[in-house]
Amino acid sequence: MAASLLTRALGVIELLVQHARGLPLQTIADELSMPKSGAHRLLAELSEHGYVVQAPDTGLYLLTTRLSSLGMRHLASCGVIDVAQPGLDQLAQFCGELVRLAVVDGDRLVYIAKAQGALSGLRYDPESGGEATLYCTSTAFAWLSTFSDDEAIRLIAAQGEIRAEEHGPNCPRGFAEVLPYLEFARQHGYGKAINCWLPGMSAIAANVTDPASGRVVGVLSIGGPSVRLTETVIDQYVPHLLSTAAELSVISPLSDYLRSLSVRRLNRR
The missing domain is CATH 3.30.450.40 (GAF domain)
Structure with missing residues (x-):
């Protein structure tokens, strides 16, 4: 049974929490057993809501401070x-x-x-x-x-x-x-x-x-x-x-x- 969109989104967040310096798209897709295209769409949506950002120089995806701010x-x-x-x-x-x-x-x-x-x-x-x-x-x-x-x-x-x-x-x-x-x-x-x-x-x-x-x-x-x-x-x-x-x-x-x-x-x- 395929994971829900929410489950995958939480999986991305929990994965990036462990990698403060960011991860490339392919690694994220591989770690979460997702197609690369699906991971890209999910990261784009998380970016749109302010939870993820893509570093312009490296292309790595990182969490923003939005999640930690909410927690605090x-x-x-x-x-x-x-x-x-x-x-x-x-x-x-x-x-x-x-x-x-x-x-x-x-x-x-x-x-x-x-x-x-x-x-x-x-x-x-x-x-x-x-x-x-x-x-x-x-x-x-x-x-x-x-x-x-x-x-x-x-x-x-x-x-x-x-x-x-x-x-x-x-x-x-x-x-x-x-x-x-x-x-x-x-x-x-x-x-x-x-x-x-x-x-x-x-x-x-x-x-x-x-x-x-x-x-x-x-x-x-x-x-x-x-x-x-x-x-x-x-x-x-x-x-x-x-x-x-x-x-x-x-x-x-x-x-x-x-x-x-x-x-x-x-x-x-």
Whole structure:
């Protein structure tokens, strides 16, 4: 059955998100299994609506800022950042590391807000909007620990294959190696990843839950270089991480967006 026009248009956008420098027409057509002529018509329509532009010097197709602008306007209007940012700022100032909040969006964890506490020296400071990798991040371990092992594996598999070679030396190389991280999170109330996502990086994360349903709506994390974020330091930061996550859980109903995420997740199961 042929993909709908909407499905193909979203496929183009999601593909170009991964290639900020742009892609040629033939590559886009090949990646999406479309005829070149069909891809050209679709890109022309996306260009007409302001979502795609073709670079005049290279002929490559790139996303414009229209989509990101809409996303930022959405986050600003839904109130989630207004609710969360003070808590993130306070925690980042205390620990001197990067603090991030990811929200549960269906079967994904998307980072939407952050506060940088490291003012000098080594800094880990990725942009918001990225999706947490489910097999090797503390954020994912905290969230997945609330599911059965079978459901956690299903969620990981749905995101794509495990690419341990692209991450740190402690990155799990299969589903079985992920499970001990989830069990740790269940027993201790927070997820931990050392040299998993990146070499020399450590992170801990705790869930933010909707107080009415008890379902996870977000995950709060602290991340930084392992030379600073040692096991001893992690032990010192855990109570503050858990306390801030609990505070966000209490005030999360102030944001319609977080509340709707919890309801949507409930309806999906």
